[in-house]
Amino acid sequence: xxxxxxxxxxxxxxxxxxxxxxxxxxxxxxxxxxxxxxxxxxxxxxxxxxxxxxxxxxxxxxxxxxxxxxxxxxxxxxxxxxxxxxxxxxxxxxxxxxxxxxxxxxxxxxxxxxxxxxxxxxxxxxxxxxxxxxxxxxxxxxxxxxxxxxxxxxxxxxxxxxxxxxxxxxxxxxxxxxxxxxxxxxxxxxxxxxxxxxxxxxxxxxxxxxxxxxxxxxxxxxxx
Amino acid sequence: xxxxxxxxxxxxxxxxxxxxxxxxxxxxxxxxxxxxxxxxxxxxxxxxxxxxxxxxxxxxxxxxxxxxxxxxxxxxxxxxxxxxxxxxxxxxxxxxxxxxxxxxxxxxxxxxxxxxxxxxxxxxxxxxxxxxxxxxxxxxxxxxxxxxxxxxxxxxxxxxxxxxxxxxxxxxxxxxxxxxxxxxxxxxxxxxxxxxxxxxxxxxxxxxxxxxxxxxxxxxxxxxxxxxxxxxxxxxxxxxxxxxxxxxxxxxxxxxxxxxxxxxxxxxxxxxxxxxxxxxxxxxxxxxxxxxxxxxxxxxxxxxxxxxxxxxxxxxxxxxxxxxxxxxxxxxxxxxxxxxxxxxxxxxxxxxxxxxxxxxxxxxxxxxxxxxxxxxxxxxxxxxxxxxxxxxxxxxxxxx
Numbered sequence: 039x040x041x042x043x044x045x046x047x048x049x050x051x052x053x054x055x056x057x058x059x060x061x062x063x064x065x066x067x068x069x070x071x072x073x074x075x076x077x078x079x080x081x082x083x084x085x086x087x088x089x090x091x092x093x094x095x096x097x098x099x100x101x102x103x104x105x106x107x108x109x110x111x112x113x114x115x116x117x118x119x120x121x122x123x124x125x126x127x128x129x130x131x132x133x134x135x136x137x138x139x140x141x142x143x144x145x146x147x148x149x150x151x152x153x154x155x156x157x158x159x160x161x162x163x164x165x166x167x168x169x170x171x172x173x174x175x176x177x178x179x180x181x182x183x184x185x186x187x188x189x190x191x192x193x194x195x196x197x198x199x200x201x202x203x204x205x206x207x208x209x210x211x212x213x214x215x216x217x218x219x220x221x222x223x224x225x226x227x228x229x230x231x232x233x234x235x236x237x238x239x240x241x242x243x244x245x246x247x248x249x250x251x252x253x254x255x256x257x258x259x260x261x262x
Numbered sequence: 263x264x265x266x267x268x269x270x271x272x273x274x275x276x277x278x279x280x281x282x283x284x285x286x287x288x289x290x291x292x293x294x295x296x297x298x299x300x301x302x303x304x305x306x307x308x309x310x311x312x313x314x315x316x317x318x319x320x321x322x323x324x325x326x327x328x329x330x331x332x333x334x335x336x337x338x339x340x341x342x343x344x345x346x347x348x349x350x351x352x353x354x355x356x357x358x359x360x361x362x363x364x365x366x367x368x369x370x371x372x373x374x375x376x377x378x379x380x381x382x383x384x385x386x387x388x389x390x391x392x393x394x395x396x397x398x399x400x401x402x403x404x405x406x407x408x409x410x411x412x413x414x415x416x417x418x419x420x421x422x423x424x425x426x427x428x429x430x431x432x433x434x435x436x437x438x439x440x441x442x443x444x445x446x447x448x449x450x451x452x453x454x455x456x457x458x459x460x461x462x463x464x465x466x467x468x469x470x471x472x473x474x475x476x477x478x479x480x481x482x483x484x485x486x487x488x489x490x491x492x493x494x495x496x497x498x499x500x501x502x503x504x505x506x507x508x509x510x511x512x513x514x515x516x517x518x519x520x521x522x523x524x525x526x527x528x529x530x531x532x533x534x535x536x537x538x539x540x541x542x543x544x545x546x547x548x549x550x551x552x553x554x555x556x557x558x559x560x561x562x563x564x565x566x567x568x569x570x571x572x573x574x575x576x577x578x579x580x581x582x583x584x585x586x587x588x589x590x591x592x593x594x595x596x597x598x599x600x601x602x603x604x605x606x607x608x609x610x611x612x613x614x615x616x617x618x619x620x621x622x623x624x625x626x627x628x629x630x631x632x633x634x635x636x637x638x639x640x641x642x643x644x645x646x647x648x649x650x651x652x653x654x655x656x657x658x659x660x661x662x
Contacts, residue, residue, distance in 0.1 A: 153264070
């Protein structure tokens with residue numbers, strides 16, 4: 039990785055055209071994120087937090103402006119290239135865990151790397167990250183429905199980490215958990231950050247934001 | 263590959279749904295394959311049974327049924343060709359041999375108290391050896407009336423040369439037993455009794471009218487010339503007779519059976535289309551139900567074409583399982599159907615002996631049915647799979 043910024047937003051706008059009039063979700067946002075940062079994105083509902091996170095995660099492309107990931111412009115890439123970046127360089131943690139119900143814990147974790155890596159190596163790596171987030175081998179074969187919320191979120195974090203991503207994006211990671219479990223999950227993310235991962239957390243919760251070293255406030259699609 | 267095992271698991275998750283889809287494919291494949299086999303064995307049977315006398319021209323009264331074989335009872339009863347027309351035909355067909363045929367039916371005493379109606383065919387004694395071969399005995403002698411018995415009739419009633427039959431209230435000696443002739447276009451003596459024409463005319467009290475006239479043309483190339491000559495001589499003012507040769511009749515038969523086969527295959531095709539609609543429906547439900555899952559997979563790095571492939575695998579697995587089971591079932595049922603069909607049509611005869619119910623083209627129909635089953639399944643799965651692959655991950659993940 040170059041020594042430039044990990045993420046660079048230049049005048050990025052996102053406009054959703056609706057029959058009732060265009061909705062501006064992001065309004066000329068510029069920001070820089072350096073490798074190893076721990077950032078909280080805060081703001082009221084509808085302020086554009088999720089849109090910003092989707093852009094960072096290469097799930098969405100801007101209507102105007104440019105986004106660079108490690109110096110490469112991603113704002114005009116094809117869907118396949120964006121998917122490849124998500125698979126190889128980005129980890130997602132969602133509020134609702136979003137594990138695939140059909141797959142066991144370990145299979146959920148290995149899914150992203152199985153698309154590119156051999157079965158044995160994928161399984162070994164999945165076991166490794168599961169152990170790192172505190173899920174023991176007896177739980178590996180459990181389906182998501184058989185796990186508690188906290189365990190599911192740990193598995194989801196393991197899945198986000200399995201491809202050794204440059205960027206860990208978390209959308210309300212503690213939103214569906216009680217405060218005690220939420221703390222455990224935040225400690226886990228903080229530990230990953232201390233190991234060098236860039237972590238970006240979207241949240242309403244000031245306690246969650248307190249883990250971050252920098253907070254981005256969004257209001258009506260603008261950084262304030 | 264994980265996508266494949268993923269597809270398998272999805273099918274297992276909704277196994278009842280999957281099983282129903284598979285049953286649909288099985289029915290379609292079985293329908294195509296076994297109906298194809300059935301049509302095929304009818305064809306084989308017909309080809310085997312029909313005695314292809316390529317050098318025969320058959321003249322029947324115009325009122326007779328067109329398209330049925332000349333020996334149809336209706337032909338004999340509806341009309342007849344008067345003797346002066348026969349003479350005209352003889353002149354037109356010269357130098358080829360013209361054979362007037364008398365046909366009727368009467369009650370026959372077979373001995374040992376057994377009796378029944380049988381077809382009686384009257385031929386001039388000198389014409390009999392031209393048309394018919396003997397299995398045993400002799401042709402009737404000129405001045406000594408004797409009957410020739412068709413082989414199946416002879417077998418059924420245990421008739422041998424030398425025994426006596428009662429036809430109506432007259433007794434006649436059996437001179438010989440005819441060799442098997444098969445289903446022909448002129449006369450079908452296998453289940454009939456052949457008597458000299460003089461005896462016939464006296465017995466039935468007819469004279470100088472014939473339900474059918476056969477012309478034996480030695481050279482196949484001359485058939486059209488002979489037909490033309492007869493047509494122009496007899497049918498000059500109005501259609502008095504129909505003139506047909508065995509090639510064209512054989513062609514008609516082949517055409518009929520080809521259509522039967524096509525029709526049967528069509529029925530099979532329709533059932534497979536129904537199966538395809540079912541698969542489309544099941545896959546569509548599956549895609550809708552799994553919208554969020556698809557969104558998750560897309561956002562953690564599954565490409566569009568990988569999603570597409572995953573759903574196509576599902577359709578393909580349904581199709582392949584259905585095709586394999588369907589192929590096995592149709593091999594069994596097609597065999598049974600053929601055996602039953604053959605049995606039904608050839609009871610008491612030896613025509614079916616050379617026909618194997620299972621030949622290469624029957625296997626071909628099974629493979630065709632299976633391939634068609636797999637192909638329709640994949641085709642049916644394509645639209646739902648494509649829809650799944652085109653979902654926007656952000657929207658999909660927010661579903662439910």
